[in-house]
Amino acid sequence: MEPRHRPLSPEFFHQPTLELAKALLGCLLVKETKDGPASGFIVETEAYMGAGDRAAHSYRNRRTKRTEVMFAEPGRVYTYVMHTHTLINVVSGDRDVPEAILIRALEPYEGLDLMSVRRAGRKRKEWTNGPGKLTQALGITREDYGRRFTEWPLYLSSGFVPEQISSGPRIGIENTGKARFYPWRFWVSDNLYVSK
DNA sequence: CTTACGATGTCCT
């Protein structure tokens, strides 16, 4: 199958994780299923800095079936299940440097009819303003684990350049000591779809 | 096999 948009090149992912977390803001995240394409612009990300980051699944280089893909080359898809929701990350860092970037919020772009069905009963603003919500809206599942963000059916494409970027502490990692205070969450300033 | 728990969302007060 041919992607509907031109995917980013593999080289894009070869940059320091905190830089990549900011560079992802404004990019278009696309998932194509048999029901059609659905996509949105990334407006919020969080960086997880690998072995030295107590909040990361790969803290102390913990290597399990779940975290295995974090040790692969950058640009891979890391999905995992949190309670009843699937969350999606962009694998970052060179091979054997297990860093990743959580995609926390999108601004809906294509497949709005599809999203309204998948997020039935919610207002448009609630379709993609959270990491578990956006995967539901786009039809992203744990089956997407290990894919490349440069290939159909789940890929990234260029979008807009944010006017301004804000940063602050990450969310939902209360029990991680000092790591909870690191300003590794980034978002498009004043965007309506940022979570929280 | 058993247990504990979490990078959440939703509903309730």
Place this chain on the structure above:
DNA sequence: GGACATCGTAAGG
């Protein structure tokens, strides 16, 4: 601001 549903993953017996 708090309770809790709900289930895959990880770790321990």
